[in-house]
Amino acid sequence: MTENSNILKAEDYIEPRCVLCDEPYGAEPAAKSVPQRRIIEKMDEYMSRRDYAGAQRHLLYWLEEARLGRDQRGELMIRNELVGHYRKTAEKEAAFEQARAALDLLKEMDFEGTISAGTTYTNVATAYNAFGENEQSLVLFEKAKDVYESSSRTDPQLLGGLYNNMALVCVSLKQFERAGELYQKALSVMEKVPGGELEQAITYINMANAAEDEKGPEEAEEQINSFMDKAYELLDTTSAPRDGYYAFVCEKCAPAFSWYGYFMQAEELNRRAEEIYRRNDADGDAEV
Numbered sequence: 343m344t345e346n347s348n349i350l351k352a353e354d355y356i357e358p359r360c361v362l363c364d365e366p367y368g369a370e371p372a373a374k375s376v377p378q379r380r381i382i383e384k385m386d387e388y389m390s391r392r393d394y395a396g397a398q399r400h401l402l403y404w405l406e407e408a409r410l411g412r413d414q415r416g417e418l419m420i421r422n423e424l425v426g427h428y429r430k431t432a433e434k435e436a437a438f439e440q441a442r443a444a445l446d447l448l449k450e451m452d453f454e455g456t457i458s459a460g461t462t463y464t465n466v467a468t469a470y471n472a473f474g475e476n477e478q479s480l481v482l483f484e485k486a487k488d489v490y491e492s493s494s495r496t497d498p499q500l501l502g503g504l505y506n507n508m509a510l511v512c513v514s515l516k517q518f519e520r521a522g523e524l525y526q527k528a529l530s531v532m533e534k535v536p537g538g539e540l541e542q543a544i545t546y547i548n549m550a551n552a553a554e555d556e557k558g559p560e561e562a563e564e565q566i567n568s569f570m571d572k573a574y575e576l577l578d579t580t581s582a583p584r585d586g587y588y589a590f591v592c593e594k595c596a597p598a599f600s601w602y603g604y605f606m607q608a609e610e611l612n613r614r615a616e617e618i619y620r621r622n623d624a625d626g627d628a629e630v
Contacts, residue, residue, distance in 0.1 A: 374411030376404050378419050385423060390586025390622040394431055401427060418447050418458060422465045429469040437473070441466040457496060460489035464500070468507045476514045483508040502531035502538065506545050509552070518556045525549050537583070540591045543576035547598045566602055574599070574607050589618035 381404050388397035401424050408416035421444040428437035444462050453459050467482035486504055490496040509524035528545045532538035550569040553562040577595065582588055592611040599608035 373413050375413045376408045376411065376416035376420070378416055381416075381420065382423075386586060389590065390619075392619055394427070397427060398424075398431075414447060414451050415458075418444060418451070418453075418462065421447065422462055425465045425469050429472045434473045437469045441469055455489060457489065457493060457500075460486045460493075460496070460504075461500060463489070464504050464507065467511070471507065471511045471514065476511050479511045480508070480515065483511060498531050498535050499538070499541070502528045502535065502541055505531065506541065506548065510548060513548075513552045513555055518552060521552055522549075525552070537581070539576040539579045539582050540588065543573040543595065544591065546570070546573035546576070547595055550598070550602065570599065570602050570604055574604065577611065584614070584618060586618065586622060589615040589622075 381400070384400055385397055388394075388400060401420055405417065405420045405424070408414075408420055421440050424440040425437055425444060428434075428440060445466060448454050448459050448462055463482045463486035467479040467486065470476070470479035470482065483504065487508065490501050490504055505524045505528035509521040509528065512518070512521035512524065525545055525548065529542055532541045532545070535541075546569045550566045550573070553565045553569065556562070557565075559566070573595070577592065593615040596608040596611040596615070599605075599611065
């Protein structure tokens with residue numbers, strides 16, 4: 343039987359596949375996930391060397407990949423990382439732009455009651471607090487608190503970070519009693535987390551700052567000294583890995599020790615941080 347040449351066959355109306363995306367032209371491609379774990383691990387490498395420019399390039403590259411691949415989960419993760427990155431580099435408008443995009447994405451995905459939402463609320467609230475938007479920050483921390491405390495799946499470390507950062511906002515708003523309650527909750531949670539000493543140290547330093555803000559340096563001196571002694575004891579522990587995160591915490595905590603007259607401790611923390619950064623730089627050069 344002779345084939346009717348007038349009958350359309352599939353190859354007559356389906357466009358050839360794109361050699362790059364392996365999908366027919368005009369077709370709706372399946373979502374393509376980005377490698378979230380690998381992205382975070384590489385981000386940690388950049389931060390261990392204080393390579394903020396490299397970290398930004400890395401995140402923006404994978405953000406575009408997630409958008410092109412329609413991977414909303416990956417996009418949400420990367421936008422959260424960018425909020426934190428721009429907060430650390432003091433780029434307010436860039437941080438707020440990523441914050442708005444992350445919050446919009448939560449609504450679009452219908453994720454507003456999930457652990458991912460709690461993490462996003464916390465990250466955005468922390469950025470708002472860093473740039474002085476304290477009322478807006480507290481609203482988001484309240485939402486994060488509701489999400490985290492209502493779920494049995496919440497990682498204790500997330501909860502500890504929430505309480506600590508939320509307390510900072512309360513101090514900014516002169517809500518000292520509530521801040522104290524939140525700091526105690528943060529300590530209680532992080533005492534049960536393996537390797538939680540660094541977060542506890544940060545909390546004690548924050549408590550010293552809160553005591554100074556509330557009572558003044560002279561009246562709060564004894565309390566401040568007690569908190570700073572505890573903080574240094576925790577930073578000096580041998581159980582915390584001497585890695586890039588340890589260096590970052592030491593570097594960020596050192597100015598507080600100088601402020602309260604703990605000059606030798608501040609010098610030692612800076613020395614440890616620089617030693618780790620130099621080692622990581624050398625390791626990075628060797629890999630190249």
